[in-house]
Amino acid sequence: MHSIYNFVSGPLAWLAFILFIGGCLYRLISLMVLVHRKEKFIYSYMSLKYSLRSIFRWSTPFATENMRRHPALTIVAFAFHICLILTPLFLLAHVTLIEESWNLSWWTLPEGLAEIMTLIVVAACVFFLVRRLVNPEVRYVTSVSDYILLAIVAAPFITGFLVYYQWFGYQTLLILHILSGEVMLVAIPFTRLSHMLFAPLTRAYMGSEFGGVRHARDW
Amino acid sequence: MTEAAVKEEKKITDEGLEVGVQNLTAERIQKVINRVLKGESGARLKAYVDTCVHCGLCSEACHYYLSHDKDPQYSPVGKVKQTLWKMLKARGNVSADFIKRASEIASTECNACKRCAMYCPFGIDIAYMMLTVRRICHLLGVTPLYIQDTAHSHAVTMNQMWIKDDEWIDTLQWQEEEAQAEIPTLRIPLEREGADIMYSVIGPEPKFQAQLLYQAAVIMDVAGVDWTMPATPGWDNSDMAMYTGDNEIMGRVKRAHFETAARLRVNRIVMGECGHAFRSVYDMGNRWLGWRMPPIPIVHAIDFYYELIQNKKITITEKFKEPVTLHDPCNVIRGGGLAEKARYVVNAICEELIEMHPNREHNYCCCAGGGVINCGPPYKMTRMDGNRIKAEQLFAAKSRGAKILIAPCHNCHSGLEDINHHYGLGYEIKFISDILYEVMDKPA
Amino acid sequence: MLTRIEWDWEPGSREIANIGQWQKKFNWIEEPYVSPNGERIAAIVNLAEGEFNVCVNGEAWETVFDKIWHLRFAPDGRLAAFVSEMGEWTVAVDGSAWEHKFGYVWDMMFSPDGKNIAVAVQQDMKYSMALNDVVWAETFSNMTNPTLSPDGSRTAAAVQVVDFSEGQIHKFQEGVFTAALDGKTWDAQFVNVWRTAISADSQNLAAEVRLDLYDYTIAVNGTPWPQTFDCVWEPIIHPQNGAVIAPVRTNGKWFLAQDGQILWDRKFVQLWHPMVSPNGHTLAAIVAPKYGRWTMAVDGRPWRVTFKDLLTDAVFSPDGKRVAAVAKNDARWLMVVDGAVWQNTFDRVWQPIFSPTGETVAAKIERNGKYSLAVNDRIWHQAFDAIWNPVFSPEGDKILLRTLQDDIYTRHVLPIEEILR
Ligand code: HEM
Ligand code: HEM
Ligand code: SF4
Numbered sequence A: 001m002h003s004i005y006n007f008v009s010g011p012l013a014w015l016a017f018i019l020f021i022g023g024c025l026y027r028l029i030s031l032m033v034l035v036h037r038k039e040k041f042i043y044s045y046m047s048l049k050y051s052l053r054s055i056f057r058w059s060t061p062f063a064t065e066n067m068r069r070h071p072a073l074t075i076v077a078f079a080f081h082i083c084l085i086l087t088p089l090f091l092l093a094h095v096t097l098i099e100e101s102w103n104l105s106w107w108t109l110p111e112g113l114a115e116i117m118t119l120i121v122v123a124a125c126v127f128f129l130v131r132r133l134v135n136p137e138v139r140y141v142t143s144v145s146d147y148i149l150l151a152i153v154a155a156p157f158i159t160g161f162l163v164y165y166q167w168f169g170y171q172t173l174l175i176l177h178i179l180s181g182e183v184m185l186v187a188i189p190f191t192r193l194s195h196m197l198f199a200p201l202t203r204a205y206m207g208s209e210f211g212g213v214r215h216a217r218d219w
Numbered sequence B: 001m002t003e004a005a006v007k008e009e010k011k012i013t014d015e016g017l018e019v020g021v022q023n024l025t026a027e028r029i030q031k032v033i034n035r036v037l038k039g040e041s042g043a044r045l046k047a048y049v050d051t052c053v054h055c056g057l058c059s060e061a062c063h064y065y066l067s068h069d070k071d072p073q074y075s076p077v078g079k080v081k082q083t084l085w086k087m088l089k090a091r092g093n094v095s096a097d098f099i100k101r102a103s104e105i106a107s108t109e110c111n112a113c114k115r116c117a118m119y120c121p122f123g124i125d126i127a128y129m130m131l132t133v134r135r136i137c138h139l140l141g142v143t144p145l146y147i148q149d150t151a152h153s154h155a156v157t158m159n160q161m162w163i164k165d166d167e168w169i170d171t172l173q174w175q176e177e178e179a180q181a182e183i184p185t186l187r188i189p190l191e192r193e194g195a196d197i198m199y200s201v202i203g204p205e206p207k208f209q210a211q212l213l214y215q216a217a218v219i220m221d222v223a224g225v226d227w228t229m230p231a232t233p234g235w236d237n238s239d240m241a242m243y244t245g246d247n248e249i250m251g252r253v254k255r256a257h258f259e260t261a262a263r264l265r266v267n268r269i270v271m272g273e274c275g276h277a278f279r280s281v282y283d284m285g286n287r288w289l290g291w292r293m294p295p296i297p298i299v300h301a302i303d304f305y306y307e308l309i310q311n312k313k314i315t316i317t318e319k320f321k322e323p324v325t326l327h328d329p330c331n332v333i334r335g336g337g338l339a340e341k342a343r344y345v346v347n348a349i350c351e352e353l354i355e356m357h358p359n360r361e362h363n364y365c366c367c368a369g370g371g372v373i374n375c376g377p378p379y380k381m382t383r384m385d386g387n388r389i390k391a392e393q394l395f396a397a398k399s400r401g402a403k404i405l406i407a408p409c410h411n412c413h414s415g416l417e418d419i420n421h422h423y424g425l426g427y428e429i430k431f432i433s434d435i436l437y438e439v440m441d442k443p444a
Numbered sequence C: 001m002l003t004r005i006e007w008d009w010e011p012g013s014r015e016i017a018n019i020g021q022w023q024k025k026f027n028w029i030e031e032p033y034v035s036p037n038g039e040r041i042a043a044i045v046n047l048a049e050g051e052f053n054v055c056v057n058g059e060a061w062e063t064v065f066d067k068i069w070h071l072r073f074a075p076d077g078r079l080a081a082f083v084s085e086m087g088e089w090t091v092a093v094d095g096s097a098w099e100h101k102f103g104y105v106w107d108m109m110f111s112p113d114g115k116n117i118a119v120a121v122q123q124d125m126k127y128s129m130a131l132n133d134v135v136w137a138e139t140f141s142n143m144t145n146p147t148l149s150p151d152g153s154r155t156a157a158a159v160q161v162v163d164f165s166e167g168q169i170h171k172f173q174e175g176v177f178t179a180a181l182d183g184k185t186w187d188a189q190f191v192n193v194w195r196t197a198i199s200a201d202s203q204n205l206a207a208e209v210r211l212d213l214y215d216y217t218i219a220v221n222g223t224p225w226p227q228t229f230d231c232v233w234e235p236i237i238h239p240q241n242g243a244v245i246a247p248v249r250t251n252g253k254w255f256l257a258q259d260g261q262i263l264w265d266r267k268f269v270q271l272w273h274p275m276v277s278p279n280g281h282t283l284a285a286i287v288a289p290k291y292g293r294w295t296m297a298v299d300g301r302p303w304r305v306t307f308k309d310l311l312t313d314a315v316f317s318p319d320g321k322r323v324a325a326v327a328k329n330d331a332r333w334l335m336v337v338d339g340a341v342w343q344n345t346f347d348r349v350w351q352p353i354f355s356p357t358g359e360t361v362a363a364k365i366e367r368n369g370k371y372s373l374a375v376n377d378r379i380w381h382q383a384f385d386a387i388w389n390p391v392f393s394p395e396g397d398k399i400l401l402r403t404l405q406d407d408i409y410t411r412h413v414l415p416i417e418e419i420l421r
């Protein structure tokens, strides 16, 4: 058991982070190369002003027509993404681990808050799941991969939560948690979760086209 | 309505598609799909496909979806699923029937209006993806007959309506004569090299709506504009090749247009009230040719009237009395930012503007655009059923008092005319120029 | 007609006509045109409803027509226009109408020496061409892209040889167009035939064609090149060696091809208007080396300087050593000579004109609503309501400038030094 833990939290974690960071860089760079090779004209329309205008607008809750049309989803989606990114980054347990290895540490979330944020992520995943099952327009474009992705995202939060409460076997769960966390990290660059990487780019492009060329709002 | 009746209605025969699919082989389909998806397209398509989280949030942007009781097949992403996703997944290994259906979806169930691009949280451009599907269908020779014929017309005559070189000039001279009955010294100056403005129109004007040339000539004359019209091909700014995916012909037609303006050495091209033509000269055709922006600035009629009224080149005798509502054509509002100028002009010439909702960038497309009306009679019901929401929107404006519907775009005009009849809305539909001509101060 | 050497090259200004005085005689006068030697100014004038004439230096033509349009001076100084009488159209040269009458006439073309006048004609909805009042024996149900050979002896066009009705897309796609030289058609038919080029010896005809909806190539005397491309632009025929040269597109990029083979070792975002220098040694074309950047490529090498909006009106100097063109950047018009941009910028500038030796470049320019002359980047101090393109004296030491100011048409002969001073 201990050796599995050592492996999962040691070399495998390294591998996961390397794949995550390397993968993200690879996806971004290869997209840029593709633009460079085939659609260089895109650069000539990019405008910093309108890129930022669009990104800012779409990062503000209820700032767009469609967000106002779907208030519940807007709240859930924002809460989900904020908690999804902040929780693991500022989790006491995570920061402690890092401090032990590299003597690096930063501000951490109060435990209670982290707990709530974890639950928010899990609840949001349930919301997304229900939406997928219930809304015809979402169900129509849903494939198995969408459910798998939801599971991949939910898993580290569920397992992490369980570890925290040490409800079942701590060791096993911790290993499962770490594994699921690693799977999620690796999934980001290589699945549709890569929207994290591309969202700023597609937004910047549409923002530039709408603002700079079409002189219209894109929200 | 019974299930069978629905099926019946859906069965459209279109020789362009029927004959087209007969000539397909599995290898050809695969080769063409891969040529377009792997060869011609690049980062945009890839990012759009990889980024889409299948959230369905674009659905409510689309009038087809809204008009079909939220049938997900008509949602923007639903159309991508039925076309591009399958092609990508099967690596081009799809059947001839699949191509036929893909052509139908891309050519007649999407107006390429880009409303959905404003609803997708990532700004994914589904119109672009539908045009990519059309490009594939074009290269496979599976395009609806009527619009394909129009693309042939563009290829031969450089205009949309098979108008021969002489017929164009003859029509201008005829309208000049007509207008001289009203203003004896009025001219439609042909080939006046070095004029300030080249006025350009779309093929249907000389063919069916010559009175619009007349009105434009009167407006130019009264405003004292230094203008000209070419007596050569290149006068037509319209472009259905852009919508069939025949980019090469699009480029050829736009080259003729811009080179004609450059030859006449005009400062600007002013164009009539047309949406898709604006897109073609401002956004699509110029880009295919390598021009980042139009080499000679393009001024849409709305913008031009705005300028004439603001500079008092044209004054209004008495404003138009009946309450009007204004349809915002996607291609010049969402595509050209003319929403406020359109309102300035309409308010300057009409007593009362009753806004329809939604409006400006968020207006619903007329369902004629993107070449759909140009696919001809077989698809009329596709447009009528596909835009019930527009009828509801117009009806609401009507119940608040609007009597006249202003549609400053040719396609919108024809498309709304059909909707007006089909749903019995009882509007009279006008171009801005119809009203401007009527209310402007003219020499007695 | 006097040759250019015999024109009045005495320096000084001479007032030719006051077109303001014509206004009184006529309902309206249309935009004036001036003869190459500057001695005459002419305009279409309206006498009454349905009565038009041409006024030259104050004198009207003898015949009054129902309608006149497209008045132009030929390079040899003859004055031609399209005229209509009793519902029929023809060409009138210096006031006398051609024998042949047509349903319509348009697209007037002059040979460089001005001796030949070609037009496109329509009679009873049938199309053909006429050269110096001689009409093709064959007629066609449609005709586009009329051309006159370099020596002015032959005419060509793209013509429709099979009837089809609108909507018969598959019949159309079998190929219903071909090219005709003096009315004689090629045997082969194509989906489309566009611009044609006639060789210097008038024996060969090349055209850009589309074989089906997707494959483009160049056909020479009816035989397509064995190579096909994704698109092509207008061919030219080398005046000395007869090679056919045209821009071609493959894999989204443009190349210059000669007789089907790629010629220059570079690809471009755009490449068009290929041209051969008068001595036949140099090839040049307008190109976009990058998206949204335009310049000139001479023998395949683009100029270093590029422009955002447009590059147009490129010309070789008579000795073929220099190239000048008009460019546009952010609404300012520029003159570029051999890749060097003039310091002066303009509201508009017209085609550059080289002196016979190629040393000097002159052009009509517009600044602040007034027109003037620029020579080697110097702007002449006088500006006018209107001017016409400058003309160099045979020695290239003087410029003939034709100007209109306050309705007074004046002919100036300016020694070059006076402008360059
Ligand atoms: C290399 C990978 C990872 C390691 C080594 C790791 C390790 C840990 C450890 C040791 C804990 C604390 C358990 C306890 O309280 O005793 C924990 C908790 C947690 N981790 Fe991770 N983790 C990893 C990746 C992730 C990822 C990728 C996520 C989410 C995106 C995540 C989310 C959580 C959450 C939500 C908790 C529980 C917090 C709470 O409820 O208080 N972890 N993790
Ligand atoms: C920071 C950059 C990110 C941006 C801008 C972003 C944006 C979005 C947007 C716009 C949506 C669409 C619909 C909605 O609002 O629910 C979405 C959905 C989603 N995102 Fe993100 N996201 C980001 C990062 C991430 C990351 C890092 C993950 C997980 C690893 C993730 C997982 C999800 C999931 C699971 C959904 C829901 C899909 C569904 O409906 O089933 N996102 N995201
Ligand atoms: S019709 Fe308009 S809203 Fe609907 S899918 Fe096409 S572009 Fe999007």
Ligand code: SF4
Pocket: B051, B052, B053, B054, B055, B056, B057, B058, B059, B076, B077, B119, B120, B121, B122, B123, B124
């Ligand atoms: S809104 Fe955008 S991300 Fe969501 S399904 Fe539509 S296209 Fe895909």
Ligand code: SF4
Pocket: B111, B112, B113, B275, B276, B328, B329, B330, B331, B332, B364, B365, B366, B367, B368, B369, B370, B409, B410, B411, B412, B413, B415
């Ligand atoms: S026809 Fe009009 S409303 Fe319809 S797409 Fe074009 S511009 Fe939009």
